[in-house]
Amino acid sequence: xxxxxxxxFAVFLPLSLAGYFLIxxxxxxxxxxxxxxxxxxxxxxxxxxxxxxxALSIVANFFTGRAxxxxxxxxxxxxxxxxxxxxxxxxxxxLIFFKYANFIVVxxxxxxxxxxxxxxxxxxxxxxxxxxxxxxxLVDCHQGKVHETRPESxxxxxxxxxxxxxxxxxxHKEMIPQFDAPATHVxxxxxxxxxxxxxxxxxxxxxxxxxxxxxxxxxxxxxxxxELTQLEAWAGALAYTFQLYFDFSAYSDMAxxxxxxxxxxxxxxxxxxxxSTSIIEFWxxxxxxxxxxxxxxxxxxxxxxxxxxxQRYTNLTxxxxxxxxxHGANWTFIVWGGLHxxxxxxxxxxxxxxxxxxxxxxxVLGFFxxxxxxxxxxxxxxxxxxxIAISVLKAMLHGxxxxxxxxxxxxxxxxxxxxECLWWLAACTLIVLxxxxxxxxxxxxxxxxxEERLRGSRGGLVAGALxxxxxxxxxxxxxxxxxxxxxxxx
Amino acid sequence: MTCLGxxxxxxxxxxxxxxxxxxxxxxxxxxxxxxxxPYVYSYGWAMNNAQTGVTSREGFNNSKDFADGANxxxxxxxxxxxxxxxxxxxxxxxLDAALGKVYAASSSGNGLADALQLSRIFVPRxxxxxxxxxxxxxxxxxxxQGSGRGHxxxxxxxxxxxxxxxxxxxxxxxxxxxxxxxxxxVYYNLKLPDWAQGKGAGPAAGPAADAAQRAAAVARRDKAxxxxxxxxxxxxxxxxxxxxxxxxxxRATIYANGKAKSNWLPGDREYLLARLRAGGFGIVDMxxxxxxxxxxxxxxxxxxxxxxxWNKVGHKLAxxxxxxxxxx
Numbered sequence: 001x002x003x004x005x006x007x008x009f010a011v012f013l014p015l016s017l018a019g020y021f022l023i024x025x026x027x028x029x030x031x032x033x034x035x036x037x038x039x040x041x042x043x044x045x046x047x048x049x050x051x052x053x054x055a056l057s058i059v060a061n062f063f064t065g066r067a068x069x070x071x072x073x074x075x076x077x078x079x080x081x082x083x084x085x086x087x088x089x090x091x092x093x094x095l096i097f098f099k100y101a102n103f104i105v106v107x108x109x110x111x112x113x114x115x116x117x118x119x120x121x122x123x124x125x126x127x128x129x130x131x132x133x134x135x136x137x138l139v140d141c142h143q144g145k146v147h148e149t150r151p152e153s154x155x156x157x158x159x160x161x162x163x164x165x166x167x168x169x170x171x172h173k174e175m176i177p178q179f180d181a182p183a184t185h186v187x188x189x190x191x192x193x194x195x196x197x198x199x200x201x202x203x204x205x206x207x208x209x210x211x212x213x214x215x216x217x218x219x220x221x222x223x224x225x226x227e228l229t230q231l232e233a234w235a236g237a238l239a240y241t242f243q244l245y246f247d248f249s250a251y252s253d254m255a256x257x258x259x260x261x262x263x264x265x266x267x268x269x270x271x272x273x274x275x276s277t278s279i280i281e282f283w284x285x286x287x288x289x290x291x292x293x294x295x296x297x298x299x300x301x302x303x304x305x306x307x308x309x310x311q312r313y314t315n316l317t318x319x320x321x322x323x324x325x326x327h328g329a330n331w332t333f334i335v336w337g338g339l340h341x342x343x344x345x346x347x348x349x350x351x352x353x354x355x356x357x358x359x360x361x362x363x364v365l366g367f368f369x370x371x372x373x374x375x376x377x378x379x380x381x382x383x384x385x386x387x388i389a390i391s392v393l394k395a396m397l398h399g400x401x402x403x404x405x406x407x408x409x410x411x412x413x414x415x416x417x418x419x420e421c422l423w424w425l426a427a428c429t430l431i432v433l434x435x436x437x438x439x440x441x442x443x444x445x446x447x448x449x450x451e452e453r454l455r456g457s458r459g460g461l462v463a464g465a466l467x468x469x470x471x472x473x474x475x476x477x478x479x480x481x482x483x484x485x486x487x488x489x490x
Numbered sequence: 491m492t493c494l495g496x497x498x499x500x501x502x503x504x505x506x507x508x509x510x511x512x513x514x515x516x517x518x519x520x521x522x523x524x525x526x527x528p529y530v531y532s533y534g535w536a537m538n539n540a541q542t543g544v545t546s547r548e549g550f551n552n553s554k555d556f557a558d559g560a561n562x563x564x565x566x567x568x569x570x571x572x573x574x575x576x577x578x579x580x581x582x583x584x585l586d587a588a589l590g591k592v593y594a595a596s597s598s599g600n601g602l603a604d605a606l607q608l609s610r611i612f613v614p615r616x617x618x619x620x621x622x623x624x625x626x627x628x629x630x631x632x633x634x635q636g637s638g639r640g641h642x643x644x645x646x647x648x649x650x651x652x653x654x655x656x657x658x659x660x661x662x663x664x665x666x667x668x669x670x671x672x673x674x675x676v677y678y679n680l681k682l683p684d685w686a687q688g689k690g691a692g693p694a695a696g697p698a699a700d701a702a703q704r705a706a707a708v709a710r711r712d713k714a715x716x717x718x719x720x721x722x723x724x725x726x727x728x729x730x731x732x733x734x735x736x737x738x739x740x741r742a743t744i745y746a747n748g749k750a751k752s753n754w755l756p757g758d759r760e761y762l763l764a765r766l767r768a769g770g771f772g773i774v775d776m777x778x779x780x781x782x783x784x785x786x787x788x789x790x791x792x793x794x795x796x797x798x799x800w801n802k803v804g805h806k807l808a809x810x811x812x813x814x815x816x817x818x
Contacts, residue, residue, distance in 0.1 A: 212536065215795065215796065218795070223745060223746075224788055227788055401788070402788075404786050404787055405787060405788060405789075407787065408787045408788075408789040409787075409789065409802065409803045409806065410789055410790075410801070410802075410803060414787065414788065414789045414790075415788065415789070415790065417538075417793075420538070461491065464491070464492065465491060465492040468492035468493060468496075469492055472496065475676060475680050475682055476535040476680060478685055479535070479680040479681055479682055479684075479685040480534065480535060480680075
């Protein structure tokens with residue numbers, strides 16, 4: 001089910017909220033079970049075929065986690081480690097089979113020259129997210145951060161619908177205390193309105209901004225990539241840069257707002273990354289929970305920066321290559337990850353030479369250099385193949401359109417409405433760089449003061465306005481053809 | 491409050507005004523709008539491609555007022571009506587600039603039965619030297635299907651094929667509703683009723699039923715085309731007008747280098763061209779023209795994916811094709 005549909009907003013969400021808070025009045029654990037069932041329905045509505053896989057993954061990880069905790073409690077650390085390794089192998093095997101088998105077979109066939117067809121395995125939606133969430137859980141169990149395991153809480157922790165499909169990647173210790181807290185289960189009209197505010201901001205970003213600028217991406221990357229003017233190539237690259245930004249930002253805001261309505265605070269996953277003045281800062285602001293996961297469960301276990309500069313750069317490269325590969329089974333993602341690995345190495349090298357010197361000049365230069373690096377990498381990320389990526393990058397450098405293109409009747413509007421595109425890009429730039437993000441504007445974490453102010457008639461007025469505005473946005477989304485969130489593909 | 495705010499805001503924006511249709515009568519059995527009606531056209535949620543204009547005295551868009559002794563009459567559907575293109579850029583506008591006394595009788599949703607009805611009515615009144623009849627894939631796909639209110643359809647009876655008109659009567663409720671800019675935005679720009687109808691549509695028939703239905707549809711298509719071409723030939727002979735068919739190209743496959751799904755049903759396009767050649771009608775086939783233009787300039791002839799109607803490039807190439815055929 002998609003957040004940007006009438007089915008979700010007008011049916012699933014009200015029923016889930018009503019059921020959750022009504023059951024909470026009688027039985028706190030019962031409401032957790034209800035929300036778990038609702039989340040499973042949410043997932044199955046998309047494609048019920050993947051439900052057994054999700055169930056298998058949850059059950060296997062739950063029992064593995066329990067075995068790790070019990071082994072630790074008995075001081076059987078070797079057994080706990082064996083269970084952890086078994087759990088990691090299980091999770092990675094699922095991920096490799098469903099996400100990378102086609103890629104591995106096709107590349108093996110290409111290298112060996114053997115005539116092997118792709119097995120054509122479909123990617124179960126959300127597998128990357130629920131697998132990483134559970135890997136983190138197993139490691140936390142092994143590190144002694146998790147001590148109790150209740151099946152309904154664990155099931156909800158993994159399937160909780162605001163985060164199930166596209167994150168954020170959650171930690172057990174962040175969520176279970178919130179599930180257990182009685183205050184979470186008490187309905188508050190002010191809380192509902194605050195959640196609606198976050199949700200509506202996200203819906204606006206998705207329906208108007210991300211999907212609005214998306215129409216300037218396809219002509220460049222899917223149709224005309226072999227012959228582009230320099231202007232067209234840059235317009236397409238920047239349009240995708242903003243499409244992905246607003247799409248992911250929208251999902252993050254909507255997930256945060258939805259969860260807020262249920263009284264559960266999700267970690268912030270997106271924090272104005274295009275305001276960054278360095279690549280290091282960019283990765284502290286973009287997909288924060290994935291960056292944190294990669295740092296905590298890959299980069300640091302590899303040795304992090306503790307084994308000298310050379311090993312640090314090697315670790316960075318491995319982390320970013322795998323981070324790239326996490327996004328999908330395509331060489332474009334690996335190269336994208338590699339590019340960011342190189343960017344990070346350069347950034348760390350510059351930082352070790354300059355220290356904190358540079359002031360405003362450094363910030364301005366850093367901003368432009370970071371944006372240039374990010375846009376170039378997004379071209380590789382968006383292209384369906386490396387050949388297409390190279391074509392678009394070449395066009396960004398010197399244009400690749402035939403001379404006859406300059407005689408086109410539509411002029412600069414030859415492949416798309418370029419005048420409109422430039423207005424869109426200008427507007428997106430202003431919004432990204434000048435306006436505060438939803439968390440800066442509304443606040444982070446629980447907002448009891450805001451909830452208090454939005455109770456009563458004032459809250460009713462705001463809720464009514466948000467409801468009408470959301471319905472209009474959903475009408476736009478549905479009638480135009482609902483588009484998935486881009487991160488659903490990863 | 492929000493609705494009121496939206497209503498006020500939208501009144502300052504180019505919301506599609508909609509164009510009121512004229513009620514049809516037995517003596518005027520064809521779709522047209524109320525005459526001399528100012529309108530605002532815009533497309534989609536963002537009110538793209540905003541255009542303004544006024545319908546002609548005869549209730550058509552993008553046409554000069556009719557007068558006898560026409561050099562050409564262009565008949566078609568929304569492609570020729572062309573709310574999305576200024577008059578000077580349309581086929582008829584460019585033909586008029588070249589020939590003078592060129593008119594257009596076209597309405598959105600017209601099919602080939604409408605084209606025949608319009609020819610029967612306006613060829614005797616205007617005595618055009620050339621009648622340009624626009625055909626696109628859906629004209630053949632839907633040739634045996636029912637029509638919307640205000641339009642005509644082919645009826646397949648025991649005594650052969652006839653044309654039947656579906657009267658248009660204006661809905662009073664709709665008229666009242668559409669006084670609101672917000673309602674017009676939802677109705678015309680978002681096309682919410684179309685979306686709701688699409689959601690309510692039943693599942694598609696299975697492959698076996700498809701094959702049987704397609705065979706029956708092809709038989710009805712052939713009968714309808716026999717009737718249409720015979721009637722048009724009769725008009726040609728009676729009034730000395732020459733019918734030229736302006737046939738749209740398979741643009742989707744041109745853009746995708748043959749890899750996209752065609753809008754034409756398999757065989758429809760070849761069938762149409764063969765029948766027209768056999769009947770001695772003029773043909774302006776846009777397929778090779780659009781193909782060549784695409785290969786040379788990589789420039790679209792429409793506004794896809796937003797809007798599949800021809801843009802000014804499509805219209806210009808079509809006008810050049812017609813002028814080339816009719817000898818100017």
